[in-house]
Amino acid sequence: MTLSAHQRLVAAWFTLSAITLVAWSIGASHGRGPIEPDAAVAFSAIAITLIKVRVIIREFMDVRHAPARLRWITDGWLASFGLAMLLAYFA
Amino acid sequence: MTVAALAQETAPQPPASSLGKLAWQWRHNPKLELWLSWYTILVFYNVFGIVFFGITRTQPPPKAWWDLPKIVWWFHDKGWGLLVGFGIIFVMGAFATASTALITYSIRRMSVSPAFAWSYLILYSLAAVPGMLLTCIALVTGAMRPDRDPRLMGLLYDMGFLSFSGTMGIFLIGSVVWGVAILLDENAILPKWFGYFNICNALTEVVVATCCVLKSGPFAWDGVIAFYINMVVFGIYTGLFITYLRKMIEREDMDSPQVRGIR
Amino acid sequence: MTEVARARPTSSDDGQERMPGQSDMWVLVMIEAITFSSYFVVYTIYYCRSAEAFLRSQSQLDLALGVINTLILLASSWSVARCVERARAGDHRAATRNLALTAGGGLLFAALKLHEWSVEIGRGNFFSTDEFFSFYYFLTGMHLLHVLVGFIALGVVYYQLKSPARRSLEVIETGATFWHMVDFLWVIIFALLYVMR
Numbered sequence: 001m002t003l004s005a006h007q008r009l010v011a012a013w014f015t016l017s018a019i020t021l022v023a024w025s026i027g028a029s030h031g032r033g034p035i036e037p038d039a040a041v042a043f044s045a046i047a048i049t050l051i052k053v054r055v056i057i058r059e060f061m062d063v064r065h066a067p068a069r070l071r072w073i074t075d076g077w078l079a080s081f082g083l084a085m086l087l088a089y090f091a
Numbered sequence: 092m093t094v095a096a097l098a099q100e101t102a103p104q105p106p107a108s109s110l111g112k113l114a115w116q117w118r119h120n121p122k123l124e125l126w127l128s129w130y131t132i133l134v135f136y137n138v139f140g141i142v143f144f145g146i147t148r149t150q151p152p153p154k155a156w157w158d159l160p161k162i163v164w165w166f167h168d169k170g171w172g173l174l175v176g177f178g179i180i181f182v183m184g185a186f187a188t189a190s191t192a193l194i195t196y197s198i199r200r201m202s203v204s205p206a207f208a209w210s211y212l213i214l215y216s217l218a219a220v221p222g223m224l225l226t227c228i229a230l231v232t233g234a235m236r237p238d239r240d241p242r243l244m245g246l247l248y249d250m251g252f253l254s255f256s257g258t259m260g261i262f263l264i265g266s267v268v269w270g271v272a273i274l275l276d277e278n279a280i281l282p283k284w285f286g287y288f289n290i291c292n293a294l295t296e297v298v299v300a301t302c303c304v305l306k307s308g309p310f311a312w313d314g315v316i317a318f319y320i321n322m323v324v325f326g327i328y329t330g331l332f333i334t335y336l337r338k339m340i341e342r343e344d345m346d347s348p349q350v351r352g353i354r
Numbered sequence: 355m356t357e358v359a360r361a362r363p364t365s366s367d368d369g370q371e372r373m374p375g376q377s378d379m380w381v382l383v384m385i386e387a388i389t390f391s392s393y394f395v396v397y398t399i400y401y402c403r404s405a406e407a408f409l410r411s412q413s414q415l416d417l418a419l420g421v422i423n424t425l426i427l428l429a430s431s432w433s434v435a436r437c438v439e440r441a442r443a444g445d446h447r448a449a450t451r452n453l454a455l456t457a458g459g460g461l462l463f464a465a466l467k468l469h470e471w472s473v474e475i476g477r478g479n480f481f482s483t484d485e486f487f488s489f490y491y492f493l494t495g496m497h498l499l500h501v502l503v504g505f506i507a508l509g510v511v512y513y514q515l516k517s518p519a520r521r522s523l524e525v526i527e528t529g530a531t532f533w534h535m536v537d538f539l540w541v542i543i544f545a546l547l548y549v550m551r
Contacts (some may be wrong), residue, residue: 007441013432017425020544024421027549034549037405042550043478049545060435061376061534062527070373070380077384081391088398089357089550226387287382290503295389297499301492304482309396310492320392 050082061062121345131189146176155311159241162248166237173234177227191215201276214265221258226251256312259299266293295324377525383535411486420548430459431537434530507532
């Protein structure tokens with residue numbers, strides 16, 4: 001099913017908002033007592049963020065149709081940033 | 092036929108020897124003043140780097156949270172470096188004006204209102220006072236007689252480093268003025284991405300405001316964010332503007348009506 | 355230096371490659387992305403050093419407010435993307451309506467941010483209270499500064515859309531690109547300050 005440009009934008013926005021609510025439920029402590037560091041939560045937060053930023057760049061910023069160099073540069077930044085964050089947290 | 096072209100045509104050919112070539116440039120190169128300014132900028136920033144990082148060791152800055160005994164020790168330890176290094180700055184510091192002049196020239200060449208050029212000129216003419224000289228004066232005063240009351244030494248130490256880091260405001264506004272001028276310019280004097288880089292530089296320099304509040308951690312005047320990351324951006328910015336001013340001079344046609352119009 | 359005029363297709367799904375907006379703006383986007391990335395990595399390192407203290411302070415933040423702000427900015431990003439899409443289709447009135455939505459979202463975000471700050475200050479949490487709050491005010495403050503610059507970008511887009519003599523699609527896309535950057539920077543800030551532990 002090919003979406004029109006408008007439908008694609010709405011789908012992207014919907015996905016991003018839904019993922020944000022997922023992040024909210026992960027982040028909320030649900031009254032389980034004092035908040036403690038949680039590697040699973042940290043990893044999910046970072047992973048979710050990388051996905052969200054990539055969707056914004058590819059769909060909203062239209063990098064999907066951009067020259068290959070821009071696609072590589074944005075993906076390259078996202079990947080190195082993700083790696084740096086994981087190293088900073090886990091190493 | 093323009094006067095300059097006539098002069099060039101009737102000028103003798105440059106001699107073969109390098110000294111002869113330099114003399115020929117001095118007498119016949121229409122861009123002489125521009126090149127003199129540019130090389131002065133190069134000399135100034137190299138001297139600046141050697142003095143601040145090598146001789147005085149004031150960059151990277153010492154800790155903001157040190158107590159008075161440690162501060163007094165620092166003045167004793169760095170004494171001669173401070174006196175000699177900043178003595179050099181007192182003599183040569185005015186070379187910084189070449190940078191202001193050349194950048195102002197670049198803005199005058201743009202299609203934007205001269206108000207941009209005059210604002211930049213005024214801002215940066217004043218900028219060196221808090222941005223560099225106040226630091227030199229405060230720290231040299233401390234180094235000259237380091238056996239003063241420790242509280243006075245502490246005052247001079249704070250004044251020196253806060254003025255260097257904390258007065259970035261003038262520089263960041265200058266960056267905004269130059270950046271906006273480049274973005275609005277229709278004569279393509281400097282590339283648009285460099286105009287945006289000026290905006291980035293300005294936004295990054297906002298970070299130094301935190302030094303006035305915090306004495307330790309990443310937001311102190313010696314902090315990772317307020318100093319190191321900020322300096323990386325500023326260092327790249329400085330290298331870029333020196334490079335692009337050179338390219339601008341190389342491209343300049345001194346006989347064109349636009350250039351003659353602003354003389 | 356003249357730029358080769360590029361024919362702008364009306365649909366964005368025709369398989370052709372083109373640069374979204376001026377490539378110069380992308381230089382700014384990448385520089386800001388890398389600079390902020392360094393701030394985020396520094397934050398994470400400081401967090402790991404004093405996790406308990408950071409978490410105690412983090413618990414004072416209102417996660418719901420953070421989520422609302424994220425949803426608002428995502429919606430404003432959608433509306434500015436829609437503005438570009440409508441401008442491409444030649445429907446400039448719809449484009450202007452979407453631009454107004456974007457600006458409205460930005461204003462709402464700024465207002466909520468100021469409200470959140472006033473709540474935290476009311477609780478006695480200042481910039482100098484502890485390291486977590488230094489980072490909190492610094493990151494959200496720097497971001498708000500970018501939102502304010504974003505309003506200037508939106509203003510330039512509005513100026514383009516207003517008169518038929520202008521309406522440069524490239525400038526409109528360039529302004530939108532800046533706004534999207536503001537959005538994705540916030541997405542990361544939200545994850546670090548509000549969610550990550």
